[in-house]
Amino acid sequence: MSGILTPVLIVAVIGLVCAGLLVVASKVFAVEVDERVTKVRECLPGANCGGCGFAGCDDYAANLVEDETLPCTKCAPGGAAAAEAIAAVLGRDAGSVEPQVAQVMCNGTCDKSRTVLEWQGLQSCKGAKGWFSTPNACMFGCIGLGDCVNACEFNAIGVVNGVARVNRDECVACGSCAAVCPQSIIQLVPKKSQVHVLCSSTDKGAVARKNCDNACIGCMKCTKACNFDAITVENNKASIDYSKCKSCGMCVTQCPTGALNTLKEMTTASFAKLKENTDKAIEKKKAAAKAE
Amino acid sequence: MTNLIIIFLSIVFVNNFLLSQFLGICSFLGVSNKMSSAVGMSGAVVFVMILAEAVTWPVQQILDKFGIGYLQTVVFILVIAALVQFVEMFMKKFLPSLQKALGIYLPLITTNCAILGATINAITFEYSFAQSMIYSFGAGCGYAVAMIIFAGIREEKMNDLGDAVPAAFRGVPIILVAATIMSLSFMGFTGMFQ
Numbered sequence: 437m438s439g440i441l442t443p444v445l446i447v448a449v450i451g452l453v454c455a456g457l458l459v460v461a462s463k464v465f466a467v468e469v470d471e472r473v474t475k476v477r478e479c480l481p482g483a484n485c486g487g488c489g490f491a492g493c494d495d496y497a498a499n500l501v502e503d504e505t506l507p508c509t510k511c512a513p514g515g516a517a518a519a520e521a522i523a524a525v526l527g528r529d530a531g532s533v534e535p536q537v538a539q540v541m542c543n544g545t546c547d548k549s550r551t552v553l554e555w556q557g558l559q560s561c562k563g564a565k566g567w568f569s570t571p572n573a574c575m576f577g578c579i580g581l582g583d584c585v586n587a588c589e590f591n592a593i594g595v596v597n598g599v600a601r602v603n604r605d606e607c608v609a610c611g612s613c614a615a616v617c618p619q620s621i622i623q624l625v626p627k628k629s630q631v632h633v634l635c636s637s638t639d640k641g642a643v644a645r646k647n648c649d650n651a652c653i654g655c656m657k658c659t660k661a662c663n664f665d666a667i668t669v670e671n672n673k674a675s676i677d678y679s680k681c682k683s684c685g686m687c688v689t690q691c692p693t694g695a696l697n698t699l700k701e702m703t704t705a706s707f708a709k710l711k712e713n714t715d716k717a718i719e720k721k722k723a724a725a726k727a728e
Numbered sequence: 729m730t731n732l733i734i735i736f737l738s739i740v741f742v743n744n745f746l747l748s749q750f751l752g753i754c755s756f757l758g759v760s761n762k763m764s765s766a767v768g769m770s771g772a773v774v775f776v777m778i779l780a781e782a783v784t785w786p787v788q789q790i791l792d793k794f795g796i797g798y799l800q801t802v803v804f805i806l807v808i809a810a811l812v813q814f815v816e817m818f819m820k821k822f823l824p825s826l827q828k829a830l831g832i833y834l835p836l837i838t839t840n841c842a843i844l845g846a847t848i849n850a851i852t853f854e855y856s857f858a859q860s861m862i863y864s865f866g867a868g869c870g871y872a873v874a875m876i877i878f879a880g881i882r883e884e885k886m887n888d889l890g891d892a893v894p895a896a897f898r899g900v901p902i903i904l905v906a907a908t909i910m911s912l913s914f915m916g917f918t919g920m921f922q
Contacts, residue, residue, distance in 0.1 A: 442794050442795075442796065443794070443796040443799055446790070446791070446794055446796060446799075447799060447802065447803060447806075450787070450803055450806060450807065451806055454806060454807065454810035454811075455810075457810065457814060458810055458813055458814060458817075461813075461814050461817045461818065462817060464821075465817040465818055465820065465821035465822075466821075467820050467821055558888070558889070558892055559891050559892070560888040562888070563888070583888070586888060
């Protein structure tokens with residue numbers, strides 16, 4: 437009898453000691469969690485995308501409660517609804533949220549831009565850029581191997597006709613695509629802005645034009661056309677001040693190359709259609725090449 | 729002193745926990761995709777291993793006294809789990825910054841076989857207290873070395889392989905292949921110490 441009693445007793449005692457220690461520890465070392473943190477956390481969508489600049493939703497909630505000056509509008513996926521809910525919990529003004537979307541600043545589609553080599557290595561933009569400047573003639577444009585597509589957790593970006601395009605319905609402006617783009621040509625822009633300079637080339641006009649039909653050649657026509665002083669040309673490239681731009685489209689009518697472009701609102705439906713069409717076109721091209 | 733150094737070096741390189749003894753493989757494959765998390769996990773493992781060794785060695789003496797050394801596995805799991813919980817509570821209160829750095833990895837380690845392996849091995853080899861402390865520190869360092877090298881390989885070369893890998897090998901299989909090759913390279917250390 438005592439053969440089994442000793443081990444049972446000893447293990448039980450060790451277990452009890454551990455349990456007692458943990459109970460005491462949980463009382464002694466108890467950390468008070470501000471209940472507002474839990475409430476704020478419930479207002480956030482829980483995408484943990486990191487778009488607010490903090491390590492996930494929990495971290496943002498904790499920082500919101502701690503730091504009174506931190507704006508509660510930083511959550512892009514939650515948008516205005518989340519900001520209002522947070523403001524209600526914390527008793528502050530919500531402030532206005534300007535909805536943003538990611539925008540790829542390149543229009544060098546397969547048919548308009550030139551390539552200098554066929555990249556058959558690692559199918560990633562970072563890989564291609566690591567070996568050569570880029571497979572494209574233009575050193576600044578979209579490589580189109582889809583690093584941004586892989587980075588997007590919301591399935592809102594796709595490579596269409598050799599250039600990444602953002603689906604404005606799905607994009608929550610978390611900025612993870614902009615972070616991985618080795619060319620740094622993805623920017624977060626106000627969602628309501630319809631006109632963008634779809635070129636990132638700072639090459640001189642003639643060179644840029646040689647590389648891509650849609651390149652910005654820095655001709656300054658758009659700056660003259662703009663009634664709101666919203667466009668400036670620097671380093672052979674136009675750029676738009678979105679706080680002044682009214683999306684009137686005057687500049688687009690003057691642009692000789694198609695670098696300045698009015699984007700029709702990219703909705704899920706139109707995005708899918710565009711993708712389907714170009715996929716078909718690419719397949720046709722491939723089939724034709726094979727036949728040859 | 730030389731004895732201690734040999735114990736340390738042989739557990740780091742020759743009998744590396746991850747690559748020669750195959751303990752703690754789950755975290756080796758799971759957490760090694762990013763360098764930052766690999767470093768955090770390694771730090772937590774070194775920390776917990778030393779603590780666990782310091783606690784389980786005296787516990788083993790108690791068990792031996794009553795002649796129930798065969799219960800070490802059960803008792804060690806119990807003690808280590810309670811210990812990690814306790815340490816986490818303690819850190820939350822007094823060392824919040826350390827808790828933030830190691831926090832999410834600590835519960836993962838509670839039931840990690842590498843920890844239990846290190847404590848039981850030290851008993852099996854009949855090490856003294858000082859020797860077993862060095863042994864567990866070395867085991868943790870060996871874990872960190874393998875983990876950090878592998879995380880570097882994965883981050884640099886393996887995160888977006890895409891079409892370069894045959895379909896059947898995508899995902900975990902190619903990671904296992906890479907781990908195998910790395911393990912083979914560590915075989916070169918065999919026989920360094922007698």
